[in-house]
Amino acid sequence: MGRSGWLLAGLLLVALNLRAPLTSLPPVVAQVSESLALTPAQAGLLTSVPVLCFALLTPPASVLIARIGPERAVLAAVAGVFVGQIVRSAGSSLPTALVGTAVLGAGITIGNVAVPVVIARDFRQRSAVVTGAYSAMMNVGSALATTLTVPLAALWGWQWALAGWAALAVVAFVAWGVTIRRSDDGAAGPSASGASGTTGTTGTTTAHRPHEGAPRRPHNGAPHRPHDGAPHLGRAMAVLTVLLCVAFAGQASSYYAVTAWLPEILQSRLGVDVVAAGGLAAPFQLCAVVGSLGAPIALGRRMPLRAVSLTLVVLWMALPAGMLLAPGATVLWVSLAGIAQGGNFTVIFMLIAQRAPSVAAARRASAVVQTVGYSFAALAPTVLGALRTASGGWTVPLLGVLAALTLMGATMAIATRPVRASGPAPGIA
Known part of the structure; x- marks a missing residue:
């Protein structure tokens, strides 16, 4: 499988994690409320905080992506999703659950911004198909969490049921780490050494031109847009x-x-x-x-x-x-x-x-x-x-x-x- 294939597979595994943690909570919110002695308004906070994070943290997430590049930002996003789910499930009080929910929301926010950037950069010629696959995988994760959280809670309790979805984040973290490692290795190959590539206005190859923290050509082989x-x-x-x-x-x-x-x-x-x-x-x-x-x-x-x-x-x-x-x-x-x-x-x-x-x-x-x-x-x-x-x-x-x-x-x-x-x-x- 080529670099574009690895990249797409990694993106789809990441996408599984960008909605599932949100839809895993509503089916068991009554159990969570009873266990943590929450009022209806307090229980509502647990479902609304991630969406508030999307609104408030998107600008700083965009700045972060510009600084560290979309690849590392996606890795940070998945790590945030993992940590947030564990903290949200491990606590026995509302403040701990809210902290975990906020970390979770921050991680998803970074992913929401970073993944479309990767698609725009590396899959422009196939952006409709790749964006559709990305959206579909988010909905697959959402449907799985909605359907399976209640049976899991019946077997192991709500805390383990919610924390269990963090396993998807582990898989995505490892897969994305392998993906960017392979991409970095590929960027260090012949094309990076100047054997091939599109020449920019400065005379350097596109493999050397820095843009968004990712100095290499799009994996689908399409030329860079000017002034990346x-x-x-x-x-x-x-x-x-x-x-x-x-x-x-x-x-x-x-x-x-x-x-x-x-x-x-x-x-x-x-x-x-x-x-x-x-x-x-x-x-x-x-x-x-x-x-x-x-x-x-x-x-x-x-x-x-x-x-x-x-x-x-x-x-x-x-x-x-x-x-x-x-x-x-x-x-x-x-x-x-x-x-x-x-x-x-x-x-x-x-x-x-x-x-x-x-x-x-x-x-x-x-x-x-x-x-x-x-x-x-x-x-x-x-x-x-x-x-x-x-x-x-x-x-x-x-x-x-x-x-x-x-x-x-x-x-x-x-x-x-x-x-x-x-x-x-x-x-x-």
Whole structure:
């Protein structure tokens, strides 16, 4: 397997760790609350702190990545995920659990920013496919944690059940360490010595030109974009970044609001019990894998990017609209929205990877988009709950989700308009 294969395998193992620790807690939150004597508000902190970390720590994470390079940043991210899960599970008090949760959130935040930078640098020509695979693996980890944590807790208790997911971080840490070691060895080979490589304006090979802490050519063999170290977005990319900030705010807010409240919405509108509601809500996470992989496949078959994006928006909107108009078809609406949320995440970050004028610009744009998006996402579950309390039902909250998705759709329609570029056409990987 070549360097690009090792790199992709390492990224996918890392991706397994970037959502699983978040979704492992909700299924056993009642046991955690009883064991630690938590109030509902305190238990809510354990689920909201990671999203707050995404919003608050993305800018410093971006600075860290610029200083140490994306490879070492990914390694730090996985280490943070491991330590955070162990500390969160080992403590017998709320402060210890919160410290572990914050460390966990910080690790995931670094990974959220670093992985798209690696994709933008090393897989630009295949960014749609690789971003889709990355998103799909995050959802696989999420689904595994949601499904298996309760059985594990029944066997060994909630602390061991939550800590057990740290094993994935160990595997990812070792695999990524091997990956960057192999890459470093490859960079020291003939191409690094000047036998081959693209010559820059200074006359040095690209293997020697420093950028983002990783002085070597992309592993897929594609030439570097000019000025890999320049963080300037340029006018077109700045406009796109603003649009994607709005779009990702709608995407992330809707995702976390639906994830937090969908089981209760189903109980209220369908009259089912807790177990049945959990089963009906499961496709929202599981079907995201289909969307994450399906969007790049559709783009690879030359379907217009705007058409793919707007199709995903309509499928996303099917959930709130369907629950308002035809709740009897819940499984269909939940499945369609699951496909859409996975695919839409892929399209947003694929746009950054493909259209950023440099690797540093991709890092900067990704950090800005995630900071804005996760800031709104951190508030979304609370706002939806407040709307539920104020209105006395779920109609107004569902209309709120529908409004957020409508705004997201409008901005994605603008962001995905065709552009004239000398490089590969946007959306084609």
